[in-house]
Amino acid sequence: MTVKIFFPTCCSPSENGLLIGRWLEEHRSAVVLAIVHFPFIPGNVKRYLAGLERETGLRLAVLGTWSNIKAQKDEQMESFLGDLKSIFIHRPWLRITREASIIFWDCRIEGVDEEAEEEVVLVYYDQRKVMLSELHDATEHSEIATVFDTVARNRTLFALDRYDEGPIKLTHWQSDGVEASIIVELCKQASVPLCALLSFILSLIFSVTRALGRKPLSFLWNKLSTCEQLGKRLDSLQLICGTKAAKDHTLFMRKASTLVSLLLDVILGIVLMSWLYRGDHIGQLANALMPVADRVAVELQGLLQWLMGAPAGLKMNKALDEVLGRFFMYHIHLWISYIRLMSPFIEVILWYIGLSACLGLSVALSVLSDIIALLTFHIYCFYVYGARLYCLKIHGLASLWRLFRGKKWNVLRQRVDSCSYDLDQLFLGTLLFTILLFLLPTTALYYLVFTLLRLLVVLVQGVIQMTINLLNSLPLYALVLRLCRSYRLAAGVKFRMLQQEHGKCLRLLMQINPLTYGKVLQQYRLPSSNLYPKDSWGALCKKLFIGELIYPWRQERDKQD
Amino acid sequence: MEDRTFSDIEGGKIIVQERLFSKTCKEFNIICPKMSVRSVVTATFTAWVAAYAMYAYTENNMVLSATTVSTIIGLLFYLHFVKIDQESLLLIGSLGIQMTLTYTSGKESTEFIEMHKIKDVVINEAIFMQKAIYYLCILLEDPSEPKRISSIVPLFQSAKPNLNCLVQVYNSCQEILSERKSFNLVD
Numbered sequence: 001m002t003v004k005i006f007f008p009t010c011c012s013p014s015e016n017g018l019l020i021g022r023w024l025e026e027h028r029s030a031v032v033l034a035i036v037h038f039p040f041i042p043g044n045v046k047r048y049l050a051g052l053e054r055e056t057g058l059r060l061a062v063l064g065t066w067s068n069i070k071a072q073k074d075e076q077m078e079s080f081l082g083d084l085k086s087i088f089i090h091r092p093w094l095r096i097t098r099e100a101s102i103i104f105w106d107c108r109i110e111g112v113d114e115e116a117e118e119e120v121v122l123v124y125y126d127q128r129k130v131m132l133s134e135l136h137d138a139t140e141h142s143e144i145a146t147v148f149d150t151v152a153r154n155r156t157l158f159a160l161d162r163y164d165e166g167p168i169k170l171t172h173w174q175s176d177g178v179e180a181s182i183i184v185e186l187c188k189q190a191s192v193p194l195c196a197l198l199s200f201i202l203s204l205i206f207s208v209t210r211a212l213g214r215k216p217l218s219f220l221w222n223k224l225s226t227c228e229q230l231g232k233r234l235d236s237l238q239l240i241c242g243t244k245a246a247k248d249h250t251l252f253m254r255k256a257s258t259l260v261s262l263l264l265d266v267i268l269g270i271v272l273m274s275w276l277y278r279g280d281h282i283g284q285l286a287n288a289l290m291p292v293a294d295r296v297a298v299e300l301q302g303l304l305q306w307l308m309g310a311p312a313g314l315k316m317n318k319a320l321d322e323v324l325g326r327f328f329m330y331h332i333h334l335w336i337s338y339i340r341l342m343s344p345f346i347e348v349i350l351w352y353i354g355l356s357a358c359l360g361l362s363v364a365l366s367v368l369s370d371i372i373a374l375l376t377f378h379i380y381c382f383y384v385y386g387a388r389l390y391c392l393k394i395h396g397l398a399s400l401w402r403l404f405r406g407k408k409w410n411v412l413r414q415r416v417d418s419c420s421y422d423l424d425q426l427f428l429g430t431l432l433f434t435i436l437l438f439l440l441p442t443t444a445l446y447y448l449v450f451t452l453l454r455l456l457v458v459l460v461q462g463v464i465q466m467t468i469n470l471l472n473s474l475p476l477y478a479l480v481l482r483l484c485r486s487y488r489l490a491a492g493v494k495f496r497m498l499q500q501e502h503g504k505c506l507r508l509l510m511q512i513n514p515l516t517y518g519k520v521l522q523q524y525r526l527p528s529s530n531l532y533p534k535d536s537w538g539a540l541c542k543k544l545f546i547g548e549l550i551y552p553w554r555q556e557r558d559k560q561d
Numbered sequence: 562m563e564d565r566t567f568s569d570i571e572g573g574k575i576i577v578q579e580r581l582f583s584k585t586c587k588e589f590n591i592i593c594p595k596m597s598v599r600s601v602v603t604a605t606f607t608a609w610v611a612a613y614a615m616y617a618y619t620e621n622n623m624v625l626s627a628t629t630v631s632t633i634i635g636l637l638f639y640l641h642f643v644k645i646d647q648e649s650l651l652l653i654g655s656l657g658i659q660m661t662l663t664y665t666s667g668k669e670s671t672e673f674i675e676m677h678k679i680k681d682v683v684i685n686e687a688i689f690m691q692k693a694i695y696y697l698c699i700l701l702e703d704p705s706e707p708k709r710i711s712s713i714v715p716l717f718q719s720a721k722p723n724l725n726c727l728v729q730v731y732n733s734c735q736e737i738l739s740e741r742k743s744f745n746l747v748d
Contacts, residue, residue, distance in 0.1 A: 494659060497651070
C-alpha cells in the first residue's frame with residue numbers, strides 16, 4: 001500500500017533532525033510541516049507540540065527523522081536517529097535520507113506490517129503558497145483540501161522566526177522580513193477608530209434618509225436612479241466601515257472588492273469632475289443642451305405634421321388623425337415653453353449637479369440617466385397616451401370579437417362562455433366593432449411611432465445602467481489578486497513528475513492551479529440589482545403588441561404596496 | 562517509455578507515448594498532428610484575396626491594414642486558445658488522475674481529479690456528426706449518493722483517437738484503479 005509524504009521544499013536544505021507534521025490515517029499520507037534540529041530535549045518537543053495542538057485543534061506528531069548527509073555517511077548518527085523511534089512512538093515511522101551528490105532521496109517506512117510492501121510517493125509542496133491560498137469547491141473527503149487546511153491552520157508555527165530563542169529550533173517557511181510592516185501595523189491600528197467614526201456618521205445619515213424616505217417624498221425618490229445609486233453607495237460604505245474583522249474568506253473578498261471598486265469609482269468621478277470644471281466644459285455643455293432639446297421638440301413637431309398628412313402613403317381616418325395630431329402638437333408647444341423658461345437656470349443647475357461626480361462615476365452616470373429621463377419626458381407622455389388609446393381599442397375589439405361569435409368573458413369563472421345575445425345587442429356590437437376596426441390603423445400608427453421613440457430613450461438609459469452595473473459589480477480586488485498572486489485563489493492542484501529512478505520513491509511536485517478568470521468573475525461578482533424589472537424578449541413583444549406600458553416609471557414594488 | 566503510432570477517427574496519424582514511472586503511476590501523451598503549412602497558407606491567402614477585392618472596390622487603405630492586424634490576431638488566438646498540440650493523462654494510483662492540454666503556444670491547462678471522486682473509467686459510444694465514435698471518459702461519483710454518477714469528464718477530446726488506442730489506455734487505467742479497489746475491499 002502506498003504512503004504519501006507531503007514535504008515542504010523550503011525544508012530540503014536543512015540539517016539533520018526530526019520531522020514534525022500530521023498523519024492522515026484516512027488517506028495514509030503524512031504532511032510534514034517543520035523539522036526540529038539538534039540539540040533538543042524530547043520532553044520539550046512533546047510539550048511544544050501539545051501546546052500547538054491546543055491552539056489549532058489538529059493532532060501534530062513527530063513523524064520520523066530527517067538526515068541530510070553532507071560529506072560521508074556517519075554510522076553513529078544513523079543509529080542515533082534510528083533510536084529516536086523508541087522515544088517518539090509513531091506508526092508508521094518515516095526515515096528520509098538525503099545525500100548531497102544524489103537528487104533521489106531515500107525514504108523508508110518502519111513500524112508497519114512486514115508483509116505489506118510499502119510504496120512511497122514523495123510530494124513536494126511550496127509551504128508559503130499552500131498556506132496563503134484558498135481552495136475553491138473542495139469536497140468533504142478531499143485529501144488535497146485536508147492538506148491545505150492543515151498547513152493553513154498551523155500559521156502560528158510559521159510565525160516563529162529563525163532567530164527566535166524558542167524552546168526548540170525549527171526549520172519551516174519564514175517570511176524574509178517585511179520592511180513596511182510597521183506602517184501596515186500602524187494603518188491597521190488607525191483603521192479601527194476611523195471605521196468606528198465613519199460608521200457613526202453613516203448611522204446619522206441613515207436616520208436622516210429614513211426620515212426623508214417617508215410617504216410623500218418616497219414617491220419622488222423611487223423614480224430617480226440617482227437616489228437608488230446613493231442608497232447603494234451608503235450600503236457599501238456601511239459594509240466597508242464595519243468595525244468587526246471579516247469572518248471568512250468570502251466576506252473578506254467582498255469587503256476588499258467593494259473597497260477597491262469604490263475607490264476606482266471615486267477616482268474616475270474625480271477625473272471626470274476635473275475635466276468638467278477645467279476649461280468651462282459645464283458652460284459649453286449647458287449651451288449645447290438647450291439647442292438639442294429645442295431641436296428634438298422641433299423634429300417631433302415635424303414628425304407630427306408628417307403623421308397628420310398621409311404618412312408613407314397610408315390613408316388615415318382624417319378626423320381622428322387631426323384630433324390626435326392637434327392634441328400632441330399642443331403638448332409639444334407646452335414643452336417648448338417650459339424649456340425656454342428653464343434655459344437661463346440650466347447652467348447653474350448643471351454646475352451644482354456636476355459636483356455629484358466627486359461621489360463617483362456611477363453616481364454621475366445615474367444623474368445623467370435622470371437628466372435624460374427628465375428632458376425626454378414629453379416622449380414618455382406621448383408614449384403613454386398612445387399606448388393607453390391603443391390598449392383601449394385592442395381590448396374593445398377583443399370583447400366585441402367575442403360578441404361577434406356569440407361568446408362572452410365570464411369574470412367569475414375566468415373563462416369564455418357561450419351566450420345568446422339579443423338582435424339589437426348584436427347589431428350595436430357589430431357596428432361598434434366595425435368603427436373600432438377602421439379607426440385602429442390610425443391609433444396604431446401613432447402608437448408605433450411613439451413606442452419607437454420611447455424604445456430609443458430606454459436603450460440609451462439601459463446602456464448607462466449597464467455601465468453603472470459593471471462599475472458596481474466588477475470584483476476588481478479578486479481580479480488583481482488572480483493576476484498578481486495567482487496562487488491565492490486556487491481551483492485545485494496540479495502535479496509535475498520530477499526525474500525518477502527505478503527502485504527509489506516516486507517524486508512529484510505539487511503546484512497550485514489558479515482559478516480561471518471566468519470563475520473568478522462568477523464567484524466574486526458583487527451583488528447589484530437592476531433598476532428595471534427584467535422581461536424576456538417574448539414577454540416584451542407581447543406587452544408591446546397588446547399596448548401595455550413597458551418600463552413604466554411606476555415600479556413593480558409600488559403595485560405590491 | 563515507448564512511442565506508438567495510432568490513427569484518430571478521421572484516419573490521421575497520432576503518436577501515443579506511454580511512460581511508466583512505477584507500478585501505480587503511468588503517463589500517456591497523445592501528440593496530435595502539427596498544424597500544416599498548407600492550411601495556414603490557404604487561410605491567409607483567402608483572407609488577402611478578399612481584402613484586395615474589398616480594396617479594389619472601396620479604394621480605402623484601412624481595409625488592408627485591418628486585414629493584416631486581424632490575421633495576426635486571429636492566428637495568435639488560434640495558437641493560444643484553439644490548437645492543441647498534446648494531450649496527456651497522468652495516472653497516479655494513490656492520488657488521482659490529471660489531464661493536461663498543451664496548446665501550440667505553450668499554454669498548459671491542467672485539471673486534477675482526486676481518486677476519491679472517481680467512480681470508474683469507461684469507454685463510451687457517441688454519435689458524432691454522421692458516425693458513431695468511441696471515447697474514453699471518467700465517471701465522477703456523486704458525493705451525496707455514492708451509487709450515482711454526478712458527471713462525466715471526456716478525455717482526449719481534441720485528438721479523438723480510435724478504439725485500438727483507447728483500449729490500451731483503458732486497460733492501464735483499469736489496472737491502476739483495480740489496485741485501489743482491492744485495497745478498499747481489504748479495509
